[in-house]
Amino acid sequence: MMKAVEVLGTKANPEVTLNPAVPQPSPKNGEILIKVHAAGLTGDEITWWELWEHPIRIPGHDISGEVAELGPDYKGDLKVGDEVYSMIHGWRGLGQAEYAIVESDEVARKPKSLTHAQASALPIPLLTAWESIFERANLQKGQKLLVTGASGAVGAIVVQMASRLAGVEVVALASAQHHDSLKALGASQVVDYNTPNWEDTVSDVDVVIDTVGNPVLAKTWKTVKSNGHIITVGQPPAAWEYGKGRPEELDDFPNVKWLFFVVTPKTETLEKVARLIDEGTIKPIAVEVFPLDQVVQAHKHASIRNRKGKVVIEFVPEKN
Ligand SMILES: NC(=O)c1ccc[n+]([C@@H]2O[C@H](COP(=O)([O-])OP(=O)(O)OC[C@H]3O[C@@H](n4cnc5c(N)ncnc54)[C@H](OP(=O)(O)O)[C@@H]3O)[C@@H](O)[C@H]2O)c1
Incomplete structure (x- = not known):
């Protein structure tokens, strides 16, 4: 027993x-x-x-x-x-x-x-971050990423992997107390979700990786390019997640791609990231x-x- x-x-x-x-x-x-x-x-x-x-x-x-x-x-x-x-x-x-x-x-x-x-x-944070960046968004060097919940477990790993491994410009959404540490992890821009209408200060984003869900998720539609990509893992899922329907935001942003996914374990990713941690690339x-x-x-x-x-x-x- x-x-x-x-x-x-x-x-x-x-x-x-x-x-x-x-x-x-x-x-x-x-x-x-x-x-x-x-x-x-x-x-x-x-x-x-x-x-x-x-x-x-x-x-x-x-x-x-x-x-x-x-x-x-x-x-x-x-x-x-x-x-x-x-x-x-x-x-x-x-x-x-x-x-x-x-x-x-x-x-x-x-x-x-x-x-x-x-x-x-x-394991869940690093696998979720890796799958979002490299397997779902396929982020490319020079692209712009908005990460919500950036000070959280998933968010902090996304910020590091996207900036240090994918060469992406990272905008991190978090309360002000976390801004210095997020810059140290690789964020180029930090935005406080307590600022009214914060979404008006972020634009031309290629990809959003959202770890919070609504109401933060709903605001991110305004920040992406017309053909941008919104990926969310936030819980509880929005009404359209799990294939249950269509986001109403598509009426205004018809070419934005959107996805909710549940992370899959993968030995290969766990091995790769263990090496990156031991060599000091990922904290x-x-x-x-x-x-x-x-x-x-x-x-x-x-x-x-x-x-x-x-x-x-x-x-x-x-x-x-
Ligand atoms: N679908 C999947 O496969 C998958 C995988 C991993 C995680 N998840 C889900 O993703 C979420 C995040 O996981 P985690 O481990 O990173 O959690 P966490 O460490 O608790 O981080 C959550 C982050 O979200 C922020 N946040 C919470 N409510 C917010 C709000 N209303 N406005 C703005 N920011 C807010 C928090 O900021 P403060 O510190 O300022 O509150 C914190 O930075 C959880 O719901 C988890 O279940 C799903």
């Missing part, structure tokens, strides 16, 4: 608890069992519908730890004891536990220069670490704004 975070109650009234005795999973087929050292929390993850499909509702997609056991058909090059980080696919989760199952295409060796707590904060995001006996406080803190970093639950305290 193992300890795991469990969400009881209802979707409208969820109750985070620590369950002291959940059956420990064992790896089947090509699966990998990870002894979880730390798990990163996304603020709104206990509202994601996938969690509510599980018989035991253990949240958690972002983990860092060590390989504990390999499934009988595993064919990759990981060995028991290797230190890895992983994004467990959206529909599975179950990461906030002492042991978690990952698939071989969801995991890579963790950045050597980071603690498990720092590494566990990164990790700040974390606020909570011990296992404070999972309730950790989830509460993850859901508030203006935190000092991404919330992480530590299952195995880091040795100094």
Whole structure:
């Protein structure tokens, strides 16, 4: 048996608890069992519908730890004891536990220069940033990008990857307290969302990467070129997301492309970015670490704004 975070109650009234005795999973087929050292929390993850499909509702997609056991058909090059980080696919989760199952295409060796707590904060943010910039927007050198929620976990990685890897001019939307740090991460222009009509101060944008959702998302239509591209991952999704309809803004901006997507885990991207972090090109995001006996406080803190970093639950305290 193992300890795991469990969400009881209802979707409208969820109750985070620590369950002291959940059956420990064992790896089947090509699966990998990870002894979880730390798990990163996304603020709104206990509202994601996938969690509510599980018989035991253990949240958690972002983990860092060590390989504990390999499934009988595993064919990759990981060995028991290797230190890895992983994004467990959206529909599975179950990461906030002492042991978690990952698939071989969801995991890579963790950045050597980071603690498990720092590494566990990164998989969803870095995979979302990479997929948005290189696979969805296909941003090209010299283009102009507007990033909303730029001081957040996803936003801060988007700013760095877009400016340092893609050679893009980055406009970062965030409250004023984050402007200096966003310039240091590579933003060429910083805009405060508290300024009335901020959208009138940004123009000729080729691509928007939105991590906030409405009402911020709705304002970005004014900032893009007539054939620009708006990509959003913000939650809750706008009414037109998940293919449910057509944005009404198209009446005024008929040639703007628009997309909502859900990030897909990818070993290759996790490996590439681990190298970029170890060589210093991409800086990790700040974390606020909570011990296992404070999972309730950790989830509460993850859901508030203006935190000092991404919330992480530590299952195995880091040795100094
Ligand atoms: N679809 C996907 O695959 C996918 C992948 C990753 C993340 N997401 C979603 O993307 C969102 C961001 O994730 P994250 O981990 O980056 O969260 P985060 O670290 O909490 O960052 C959220 C950012 O949004 C800003 N923000 C929040 N409300 C705002 C508002 N009303 N106006 C302006 N800025 C606002 C925050 O600024 P302040 O600090 O000033 O409040 C913060 O910078 C979450 O909803 C998450 O679920 C979706």
